[in-house]
Amino acid sequence: MAERRVQRRVGLPALLPYLREHRGTLIVVGSLSLVTAVAALVQPVLIRTVLDGISAGTSIGGAVALLVALLLTGAAIDGFRDFLLQRTAEGLVLTTRRRLARHLLRLPIAEYDTRRTGDLLSRVGADTTLLRAVVTSGLFEIVTGAVMVVGATIAMALLDPLLLGVAAAGLAVGLTVAITVSRRVRGLSEQAQARLGEMTSAVERSLSAARTIRASGAEDREAETVGRSATEAYDAGMRVARLRALIGPASTAATQGAFLLVLGVGGARVAAGAISVGDLVAFILFLFFLVLPLGQALNAYTQLQTGLGALQRIEEILDLPSETAEDRPAQAGSGSAEPAIVFENVTFGYPGGGTPVLQDVSFTVPAGSRVALVGPSGAGKSTVLALIERFYEVTSGTIRVGGTDIRDLPRDALRRRLGYVEQEAPVLAGTLRDNLLLTAPGADEARLLRALDEVNLGALATRTPDGLDVQVGEGGVLLSGGERQRLAIARTLLADAPILLLDEPTSNLDARNEAALREAIAAASFQRTLVVVAHRLSTVVDSDQIVVVEAGRVVATGPHRELLETSPLYRELATHQLLVS
Known part of the structure; x- marks a missing residue:
């Protein structure tokens, strides 16, 4: 397992690499947002001009026409801007x-051993979806809102500083509560996404074993397990919802209080002749342009915190070093006369x-030879193949392929030399x-069909039209099961690698197909090196060398007949499989 690192806390700067490739569009969106903000701030001034013109009996046609033009243009620009944002x-x-x-x-195999597939799926699906709101309802709502707030505040200060103070006092309490609550959203949002990942993992586990669950009559128990995960996700989501629910009422109360105060005080000042009706209407409109962006900005801030919580989970994965991150430059081998594979005092243990x-x-596996690894279950045979593939790094000792320490070979270069069939023979x-x-x-x-014929699977390609x-x-x-195994072997043979690693290649085959596959493997191993892990000794008795493994140690090596004489364990295995009487 890869070493765990202390996860850094991501902030707004972590978003910049994600936005960089869209910077041209974002600059256009930002410019359009500024245009619409300025156009909106001009409207109260025009409305005051219209009202004052009506009171004075002067012409208002130009102001009305400009006001209509601003409204229509602003709406069109807003629509285009929103499309660009989406x-x-x-x-x-x-x-x-x-x-x-x-x-x-590209993560190290050890990471898959310790992480749940459903949680990884959730990060690719649900967490990345939350980033959408960062752009559509996050950053630009905050930026545009800031422009509107600054512009409206300046205009209100010019119209009536006293009314501005009254409005600010009404808004202050509600804003303080809303901002304080919003700051807590991120942590709870991260928890909610984590619970969602766990629920996805539970569903994935149940669906991947659907036949086993059905045959075991365990549907209800598995449904309860998924249900508990879903409940935990629900509870975590409700904690976020309750916090968000506080923001709306706080903002609404502050907004209504500010409007009532402004109407009351402003009406008194109009009656006293301190300001005109047009000034009061313009001030109220500016207050609207102040309050509405503030509410949008608070909502955007909440969305941003949710998005940053999702980004935290995404960055946690992206911060993990990839399998090839520490690959060294390729080193030349010692020559074609070198053995294909050499294990030299290799010790390995899984972390923890x-x-x-x-x-x-x-x-040692000589080049062009056929070598079998046999022994009881759990002896470490499959681990030997995993180490050759560099799915894991040895704890100590050295593995050489073609005379080169595999740690001196980039993994992709190493694996091009290897054809590998896993024990489970996965089919995509x-x-x-x-x-x-x-x-x-x-x-x-033609080549694909030929590969199928080599593993006695040609009929599969003619089964249907x-x-x-x-x-x-x-x-x-x-x-x-046998078809899956043979398909996996055909797939490996197509790679045409000089070294073949086969882990239990005949475990799911009947006697007829086993014999056919043995012939195919024998033909495929011509001028290749073959390393086979086998429980059925009948499939490997003709190997050039058999390595007997017990409890993680090599206890004997040699051909079949020699091992029958020299290895008690091998003789016991052969006797149990009726190879000797």
């Missing part, structure tokens, strides 16, 4: 999802796993063709 927000979400998905696929899985393991959802092209994206149809485009189902559920 497009930018969608682009931001798209970019973030691509970046996050790319990084997730206690006793090492492998202890002081040493063996999609078509037969999609799965085959995974390792050989440039292969033509869809041919290679037949669907295999989620996880290959529309295929039998």
Whole structure:
């Protein structure tokens, strides 16, 4: 498992890299926002001119025409600006999802061992969606609101400083409460997103094992587990909702109080002749232009805190080093005469796993040979293949491929030399063709069909009129266990790697298909190196060398007949499998 780092607390500067590629559009949006803000602030002045003109009996046609033009132009600009904002927000979400998905696929394998798939899915889906509000209802509402507030405040101060003081006193209490509450939203929003991730994980767990759950009659118990996660997500969401619910009433009370105070005091000042009716109407309109942006800015601030909470979870993943982050430049091997693979005093333990899985393991795989790893379940055989692939780093010792320490090889260069079939033989959802092209994206149809024939799976491409485009189902559920395994092997053979690593390649095959596959593997291993993990000794008795592993240690090596004489464990395994009497 990768070393855990202290997670930094992200703030507004963390958003800048996400917004940088949209800066041209955002500059246009910002400019349009300023134009609409100025146009809005001019309107109360024009309305005062119209009212004063009516009182004085002067012409008001020009002012009315300009006022109408400003209203129509402002509406058009607002619509265009909002479209640009929505497009930018969608682009931001798209970019973030691509970046996050790319990084997730490059995390060290140890990270997948300790993190729940559903939570990672939630970060790609739900958390990135919350970033949309940062752009559409966050940053620019705050910026535009600030311009409106400053402009309206200046205009109100010029009209009547006394009324401005009255309005400010009415707004102060409500704003203080709203800002204080908004600051707490971020932490609770992070908790709510985390609970949502846990709920997604619970659902993913249940759906991925749907057949097992159904066969076990455990539907109700699993539904209760998902229900508890959903309830926790609900409770966390309600905590955020309750806080947000305080912001609205506080803002409304402050706004209504300010308007009532201004109307009362302003009416008295009009009656006293201190200001005109036009001044009072203009002041009230400016107050409206002050209060409305303040409310929008408070809501935007809350949205921003929610978005920053989501960004915190996204950055937590992006801050994790990728698997290739510490790769060294490629080092040249010692020459073609070197063994294909060498384990030299290798010890390995999973982080937090206690006793090492492998202890002081040493063996050599000559180039072009066929080597089998056998032993009881849990002996560490599959771990040997995982270490060759550099899914994990050895605790101590050295693994060499072609004479080069694999730590001196970039992982992609190393894995191009290796063809690997996992024990579970995973099949990707999609078509037969999609799965085959995974390792050989440039292969033509004839080559794909030839690979299927090599593993006795050619009939699969002629089973339906869809041919290679037949669907295999989620996880290959529309295929039998043996078909999934053979498909995984065909996919690996297409990679044409010089070293093949096969983990239990015949575990799900019947005798007929096992024999056919053994022939295919034998043909594929011509001029290649083959390392096979096997429980069925019948599949590896003709190997050039068999490595016997027990409790993480190599206890014997040699060909089949020699091991029958020299290794009690191997002889016991062979006897149980009826290879010897």
